[in-house]
Every structure is written in structure tokens, then in C-alpha cells.
Amino acid sequence: MSILTLNNVGQSFGDFDVFSGITAAIPNDAKIGLVGPNGIGKTTLLRILAGLELPSSGSVTRAQGTRLGYLRQEAMEAFAGRANTVYAEMLTVFGDIKAQEAALHALELRMAAGEVGDVLDEYSAAQQAFELAGGYDYELRISQVLHGLGFGKEDWETPLGRLSGGQKTRALLARLLLERPDLLILDEPTNHLDVEAIEWLEGTLRLWGGALLVVSHDRYFLDKVVDRIWEMSRSGVELYRGNYSAYVQQRQERWERREVEFEAIKERFLKELDYVKRNIARDATTNMAKGRLRRLIREVRVVQAGGLQTLLDKQWGQVMEEVDISESKWGVMDVEQAIKGLHSPTRRPPKLNFRLKTTLRSGNLVLRTSSLEIGFLDTPLFVADPIQLERQECAALIGPNGTGKTTFLRTLMGQLEPLSGTIRFGASLKVGYFAQAHEKLNPDNTVLEELLGHKHMLLGPARNYLAQYLFRGEDVYKPVRLLSGGERGRLALAILALEGANFLLLDEPTNHLDIPAQEVLQEVLEQFDGTILLVSHDRYLVDRLATQVWELREGRLVVFPGPYAEFVTARQEADAAAKQHAVEQRVEARRGQNGDRQSKIEARRRERALAEMEEAIHRLERRLAQLEHDLQSASHAQDLTKIQQLSAAYADTQSTLEESMEAWAELADA
Numbered sequence: 001m002s003i004l005t006l007n008n009v010g011q012s013f014g015d016f017d018v019f020s021g022i023t024a025a026i027p028n029d030a031k032i033g034l035v036g037p038n039g040i041g042k043t044t045l046l047r048i049l050a051g052l053e054l055p056s057s058g059s060v061t062r063a064q065g066t067r068l069g070y071l072r073q074e075a076m077e078a079f080a081g082r083a084n085t086v087y088a089e090m091l092t093v094f095g096d097i098k099a100q101e102a103a104l105h106a107l108e109l110r111m112a113a114g115e116v117g118d119v120l121d122e123y124s125a126a127q128q129a130f131e132l133a134g135g136y137d138y139e140l141r142i143s144q145v146l147h148g149l150g151f152g153k154e155d156w157e158t159p160l161g162r163l164s165g166g167q168k169t170r171a172l173l174a175r176l177l178l179e180r181p182d183l184l185i186l187d188e189p190t191n192h193l194d195v196e197a198i199e200w201l202e203g204t205l206r207l208w209g210g211a212l213l214v215v216s217h218d219r220y221f222l223d224k225v226v227d228r229i230w231e232m233s234r235s236g237v238e239l240y241r242g243n244y245s246a247y248v249q250q251r252q253e254r255w256e257r258r259e260v261e262f263e264a265i266k267e268r269f270l271k272e273l274d275y276v277k278r279n280i281a282r283d284a285t286t287n288m289a290k291g292r293l294r295r296l297i298r299e300v301r302v303v304q305a306g307g308l309q310t311l312l313d314k315q316w317g318q319v320m321e322e323v324d325i326s327e328s329k330w331g332v333m334d335v336e337q338a339i340k341g342l343h344s345p346t347r348r349p350p351k352l353n354f355r356l357k358t359t360l361r362s363g364n365l366v367l368r369t370s371s372l373e374i375g376f377l378d379t380p381l382f383v384a385d386p387i388q389l390e391r392q393e394c395a396a397l398i399g400p401n402g403t404g405k406t407t408f409l410r411t412l413m414g415q416l417e418p419l420s421g422t423i424r425f426g427a428s429l430k431v432g433y434f435a436q437a438h439e440k441l442n443p444d445n446t447v448l449e450e451l452l453g454h455k456h457m458l459l460g461p462a463r464n465y466l467a468q469y470l471f472r473g474e475d476v477y478k479p480v481r482l483l484s485g486g487e488r489g490r491l492a493l494a495i496l497a498l499e500g501a502n503f504l505l506l507d508e509p510t511n512h513l514d515i516p517a518q519e520v521l522q523e524v525l526e527q528f529d530g531t532i533l534l535v536s537h538d539r540y541l542v543d544r545l546a547t548q549v550w551e552l553r554e555g556r557l558v559v560f561p562g563p564y565a566e567f568v569t570a571r572q573e574a575d576a577a578a579k580q581h582a583v584e585q586r587v588e589a590r591r592g593q594n595g596d597r598q599s600k601i602e603a604r605r606r607e608r609a610l611a612e613m614e615e616a617i618h619r620l621e622r623r624l625a626q627l628e629h630d631l632q633s634a635s636h637a638q639d640l641t642k643i644q645q646l647s648a649a650y651a652d653t654q655s656t657l658e659e660s661m662e663a664w665a666e667l668a669d670a
Contacts, residue, residue: 001027001028001063002025002026002027002063003026003028003062003063003066003182003183003211004025004026004049004060004061004063004066004068004211005024005025005026005060005061006022006023006024006025006058006059006060007023007058007059007060007061008020008021008022008023008057008058008059009021009022009023009045009048009055009057009058009059009060010022010055010056010057010058011044011048011053011055011056011057012056012057017234018040018041018044018234019040019044019045019232019233019234019235019236020057020234020235020236021235021236022045022058022232022236023058023236024230024237024239026183026211026213028063028182028210028211029209029210029211030212030213030227030228031205031208031211031212031214031225031226031227031228032211032212032213032214032226032227032228032229032230033214033216033222033225033226033228033229033230033243033244033247034046034213034214034215034229034230034232034237035215035222035229035230035231035232035244035247035515036231036232036233036514036515037514037516038484038486038514040232040233040234041232042187042215042232043072043073043187043215046070046185046187046213046215047070048060049068049185049213050068050070050185051068052070066182066183067179067181067182067183068181068182068183068184068185069176069179069181069183069184069185070176070185070187071169071172071173071176071184071185071186071187071189072187073169073187073188073191074165075165075168075169075171075172076165076168078168078169078171078172079160079161079163079168079171082160082161083159083160083161084159084160085156085157085158085159085160086146086151086155086156086157086158086160086163086171087146087156087157089160089171089175090142090145090146090175090178091142092175093175093178093179094134094138094178097130097133097134097135097138100126100129100130100135101130101135103126104123104126104127104130107119107122107126108123111123141178142178145174145177145178146174148197148200148201148204149170149173149174149193149197149200149201150170150193150194150196150197151170151171151174155167165192166191166192167192169191169192170192170193170197173189173201177204180209180210182211183210183211183212183213184208184210184211184212185213185214186212186213186214186215186216187214187215188215188216188217189201189214189216190216190218190221194400194401195398195400195537195539198218198221201221202221202225205225206224206225206650207650207651207654209651212225214226217514217515217518218538218539218540219244219515219518219538219540220538220539220540220543221539222244223243223244223245223540224243225243226243226244227241227242227243228240228241228242229242229243229244229246229247231247231251233347235347238254244540248519255346255348258344259344259346262342262344262345262346266339266342269296269299269300269339269342270339272292272296273296273332275289275292276289276292276293276296276335277332280293280332293332293335297330297335300335300338300339300342303345304338304342351470351516351517351519351520352468352469352490352517352520352521352524353468353520354468354469354493354494354497354520354524355497355524355527356496356501356524356525356527356528357497357500357529358430358500358501358502358528358529358530359430359500359502360428360430360500360502361428362426362427362428362429362430362502362503362530362531363391363426363427363428363429364390364391364426365388365391365426365427366389366390366391366393366425366426366429366503366531367387367388367389367412367423367424367425367426367503367531367533368386368387368388368389368423368426369384369386369387369421369422369424370386370421370422370424371420371421371422372384372418372420372421372422372423372557373418373419373420373421374404374407374408374411374418374557375404375407375418375419376404376416378419380419380555381403381404381407381555382403382404382552382555382556382557383555383556383557384421384550384556384557384559385556385558385559386559387550387557387559389531389533389548390531391426391530391531392529392530392531393531393532393547393548394525394531394532394533394534394545394546394547394548395532395533395534395546395547395548395549395550396534396535396536396542396545396546396548396549396564397533397534397535397550397552397557398535398536398537398542398549398550398551398552399552399553400552400553403552403553404552405507405535405552406436406507406535409433409505409507409533409535411423412505412533413431413433413505428502429502430499430501430502430503431501431503431504431505432496432499432501432503432504432505433496433504433505433507434492434493434496434504434505434506434507434509435492435507436507436508436509436511436535438488438489438491438492440492440495441480441488441491441492442480443479443480443481444479444481445479445480446476446478446479446480447466447471447475447476447477447478447480447483447491448462448463448466448476448477450480450491450495451466451491451494451495451498454498455498462476463476465494466494468494469490469491469493469494470490471487471490471491484512485511485512486512486513486514486517488512489509489510489511489512489513489517490513490517493509493521501530502529502530502531503530503531503532503533504525504528504531504532504533505533506525506532506534506535506536507535508535508536508537508538509521509534509536509541510538510541518538518540518541521541522540522541522544522545525541525545526544526545534546539564542564543563543564543565546563546564547562547563548560548561548562548563549562549563549564549567551567551571576621583665583668586668606667609667610664610667610668613660613663613664613667614664616660617657617660617661620653620656620657620660621657623653624650624653624654624657627649627650627653628650630642630646
């Protein structure tokens with residue numbers, strides 16, 4: 001069942017058509033990722049679906065009673081005029097439950113005053129309704145959501161007006177998750193979240209009971225959350241089944257299939273034309289040849305208008321109805337020229353077209369450190385495990401903001417000295433640096449001047465070179481200060497590619513790049529013949545490139561000698577073990593306090609029950625891990641039936657696990 005339907009939706013501003021012809025439907029349990037180049041109109045489409053804008057053409061229909069929640073990219077005005085604290089704002093979601101709670105309290109006062117009979121029955125019914133509405137766990141839900149999105153308890157009483165823009169966006173997201181709308185629309189929800197909060201949100205949205213439509217540049221997030229992709233262009237959306245990785249594979253297959261189909265159609269046209277040429281002047285076959293020529297003209301006109309699929313579907317009647325050639329003056333030569341001038345209707349987005357080439361082969365050892373301590377102005381930031389990076393490896397340096405990642409890169413470049421320890425570089429190194437702030441770019445230069453300032457080139461070759469980075473026509477004369485974040489990133493990449501470096505230090509290279517540009521950069525780095533040290537929050541890029549992971553946390557750089565997927569698994573296991581150890585310590589402390597009050601028999605019974613519950617919890621955790629693995633496999637296989645079955649099983653298992661953990665905690669604390 002669809003809860004929202006789009007019929008031929010378009011949006012225009014003056015003479016400019018942002019997009020047109022969008023026809024699609026959102027099923028009530030769909031998790032959809034909306035992707036497309038920057039500027040294609042994704043946010044505009046979301047605002048139309050949310051009812052904040054009217055389309056220039058077409059219609060949007062919601063199923064009756066559908067509740068919709070919308071998270072905009074920046075929520076500075078989301079709480080305008082509201083004086084609530086963060087926690088008080090979350091409580092507004094549960095106004096009905098709070099009213100039920102007050103009514104229950106009033107009934108309790110009446111019973112305490114001696115009223116019985118009907119009051120007791122009324123209280124029993126009210127209590128049952130309160131429980132069914134979630135009255136006994138809404139405060140727990142608020143706590144879980146705020147904590148998951150990075151609000152510590154010290155933030156809960158902060159007035160909304162004092163929150164930063166990013167904090168307001170997170171607070172709005174928290175409220176939407178608590179409201180549980182039937183359709184949740186999210187525009188770049190990970191923009192203001194750290195990795196821990198993103199991972200929490202991924203887990204929450206995987207179990208989301210309603211429909212989800214999300215725009216995100218975070219490909220790893222899309223892989224974890226969505227089960228279908230809408231690819232948006234100026235002329236509509238195309239539907240792909242599965243997560244982001246499945247979409248990339250299907251898209252390539254679809255492009256290749258359409259190219260083959262187009263060439264086959266073009267070849268058939270030429271064969272038809274050859275028949276017409278050979279028979280149009282013969283008395284016996286001239287009428288048949290003229291009829292086939294008229295039909296061929298119609299078909300060529302359809303393909304010229306972008307209707308290749310009509311021909312492939314063999315909808316000849318539709319072709320005849322849509323194309324009027326009564327006024328056509330085309331002759332045989334005109335048709336031949338038109339056929340040869342046909343271009344494939346497959347519209348691939350413009351893409352970066354470049355390679356990072358090394359001009360010098362480095363030695364096998366690229367970087368080695370010992371007893372290293374990194375800091376700034378004598379302020380220690382972290383100490384590092386021994387590091388060894390070899391040629392053609394990629395190390396991913398990850399960790400929260402402010403832990404010293406950029407400071408470490410500046411230390412490697414010699415701009416800062418380490419506080420202690422040694423750094424040894426290998427032979428024949430040529431270092432190239434990409435800064436996330438692009439501070440080396442001169443804001444007063446044009447794009448062309450900035451390029452020529454790094455390498456002397458003739459004007460023609462320089463413009464051709466910049467065209468590979470999508471700076472075409474008058475774009476090359478645009479001042480650097482007027483460039484968008486993505487354009488500055490592309491210019492910085494263009495300059496980096498000129499250097500011929502064999503050791504790249506990359507500080508957030510995908511910041512501000514749209515997904516097509518991220519894909520190209522990933523492909524370029526995968527083919528790079530040198531060594532890479534990558535600082536990035538882009539987990540998809542890290543997952544594809546990293547051969548080792550360096551994690552900065554709590555003042556220490558820890559080296560994990562393996563790819564990102566293995567690192568994540570190891571970290572999850574370590575976190576689970578740490579939590580289990582903390583709980584066991586708490587239980588032991590409780591046992592010590594209560595040991596004198598418990599008989600040995602009671603203690604043995606309790607320990608036996610705890611052990612049995614712990615074993616059951618371990619089984620549920622293993623089952624949950626297996627279901628998550630199976631879900632990922634089903635997403636890659638685009639098996640929607642299996643995805644739905646596994647999602648339901650995952651939710652049931654998760655619920656059982658939470659109940660078991662609560663029961664265990666109650667027994668452990670008893």
C-alpha cells in the first residue's frame with residue numbers, strides 16, 4: 001500500500017525547469033534513498049512532498065490520515081518562539097500520555113480519600129490504556145534518543161534558543177524520531193552527527209516501522225539504512241532495488257544494456273532504410289517501401305524525442321498516435337541523416353575525468369614512527385602506537401573532531417614538531433597535501449589563474465585540463481572566493497593532480513562533493529599507484545580504501561592492522577566485552593554488599609538463574625549479529641520479501657534481547 005503518490009510532478013522558477021515528469025509512489029514500509037547531483041532539486045522535491053511548496057505541475061497525493069515528519073538540512077528556525085528546554089521539548093511529543101498520567105494521579109487521590117467501586121474500575125481501565133500508549137516507557141525513550149544523538153544529561157535543560165544550528169537540527173531529529181510519523185523525510189540527517197551518533201541512527205532507522213525517504217551524501221549510511229534508491233534527474237526519477245552498493249551495480253548494468261539496445265535500434269533503422277532505398281522506385285514494391293518509410297520516420301522522431309523505451313516495449317500503436325508526420329517533408333536522404341545523427345538517450349551525469357599519476361616510485365617503507373607524541377603549542381593531544389606504513393598502502397586516520405587529526409598531518413609535513421618521539425620517512429618520497437579548508441587557494445584569483453599559478457600551461461591546454469574537473473566555458477574565470485565548497489574541492493584536486501606525488505595526505509577530500517564526484521574520487525584513489533594517509537568521516541571511502549585503520553580516541557592513536565570492516569567488528573566486540581565486564585563488576589560489588597544478608601542456598605539459586613539468563617542473552621546477541629549479516633546479503637541480492645522477513649525477525653529479536661537485559665539487570669541488582 002502506498003502512503004504517498006507523485007504524478008508527473010515538476011517545479012520551475014521562471015523559465016528554468018528545475019525538474020519535471022516525476023512519477024513515483026512510496027509504499028508504507030519503504031526505506032528510500034534519494035540521490036542525484038548537487039543542484040538537481042532534491043531538497044525542493046522534499047519540500048513539495050512535505051507540503052511546504054507547491055509544484056509547478058503535477059500532483060502529490062497522501063493516503064488519508066498519513067502523519068509526516070520532515071527534517072530540513074539546517075533547522076535554525078525550527079524552534080522559533082519556543083522557550084522550552086531540550087528535554088521539555090521532547091515531552092511535548094507525549095502530551096496525550098501526560099494527560100493520561102495526570103488523570104491516573106487524580107484517580108489515585110480519590111481512592112486514597114476512600115472512594116471505591118466505580119473509581120477502582122475506572123482506574124483499572126485508565127491504567128491499561130496508559131500502559132498500551134507507552135506511558136511507562138516514554139521517559140526511557142526520550143533518554144535513549146537524546147543520548148543516541150549526542151545530547152548528554154548536562155544538555156537536557158539547555159533552552160532551545162541557546163542551541164547552535166547543528167544542535168537544533170539534532171534536537172528536531174530527536175523529536176521526529178519520538179513522534180514516529182508514518183513517513184519520515186530526512187534531508188542530510190548525518191550532517192551534524194559524529195560517527196557514534198550516526199551508527200546509533202542507522203540502527204534506529206533499520207528498525208523504523210514506517211516509511212522513510214532520505215537524502216544523504218553518506219553512502220555508507222545509505223548502504224546500512226535504505227532498501228531502494230530513487231535516482232533523480234531533470235526529467236524524473238529512476239527506481240533501483242536494494243541499498244546504495246546494489247544501486248551502483250544496477251545502474252552500470254542498466255547503462256550498458258541501454259547502450260546495446262540503442263545500437264540495436266539504430267542498426268534496425270539502417271536496415272529498414274536500406275530496404276526503402278532498394279525498393280521505393282520499383283513499381284511492384286513502391287507502395288510497401290513508402291509505407292515502411294513513413295513508419296521509419298515516426299520511429300526516428302520518437303527516438304529523437306527521447307522515447308526509445310516506447311520502441312523497445314513495441315508500443316507501436318502509441319508511436320502512431322503520438323507522432324504526426326502529415327506535414328513532414330522528409331525524404332530518404334533526410335531520414336538517413338537523422339538516423340546517423342541519433343545520440344544515445346542514456347543520460348549519464350557529467351563526471352570528473354582525471355587520474356592521479358606519480359612521477360617517482362617511492363621506497364617500500366613510507367613512514368615509521370616510534371614513541372610519538374603529537375601536540376600543539378606544547379599542549380599534548382595524543383600519543384601514538386608504533387606506526388609502519390608501506391608503499392601502496394592506505395591508512396585511514398579516524399576519530400572525533402578536535403582530537404588532533406589535522407595537527408598530525410601538519411606534523412608529518414614539517415609545519416609542526418612532535419612533542420616527543422621520532423618520525424622516519426622512506427626514500428624518494430614526494431608528498432601531496434589536500435587540505436579540507438583549501439586554505440592554499442587564493443580567493444582573489446580566478447580558477448584559471450589559480451591553476452596557472454601552480455603550473456605554466458598554454459591557455460588552450462589549461463582550459464581543457466580544467467574541463468576534466470567540470471570547469472567549462474566561463475566557469476574558468478569565476479573568482480575562487482565565489483566558488484561553492486564542492487567547486488573549491490574540485491579545484492584543489494586539479495592542482496593536487498599536477499604535483500605527481502607518491503604519498504598523499506588527504507584531509508576530508510570528499511567534503512562538499514556530491515555523490516557522483518565522490519564515486520569518481522574513490523575510483524581515482526583506488527587506482528593510485530602510491531601511498532595514502534586518509535583523514536575522512538566518509539566511511540564508504542574508508543571502507544573501500546583502507547588497508548589499516550588508525551583510531552584516535554581518549555588521547556591515544558591505536559593502530560588496527562586491517563580493513564575498516566574488520567576494525568568495526570573488532571570494536572563492537574571490544575565494546576560489548578567492556579560493557580559485560582562493567583556489569584559483572586557491578587554484580588560482584590552488589591554480591592559483596594548483600595552477602596551477609598543472603599543465605600548460601602539463595603545465592604546459589606540466584607547465580608544459577610543469572611548464568612542461565614546470560615547464556616540466553618549471548619544466544620540472542622549471536623542471533624542478532626547473524627540477522628544483520630543476512631539483512632545485508634538480502635539487500636545486495638535485492639530480495640525484498642526476504643528483507644521484510646528478516647527485518648521483522650530482527651525487530652522481534654532486538655525486543656526480546658532488551659527485555660532479557662532488563663530482567664537480568666533487575667535480578668543482578670536485587
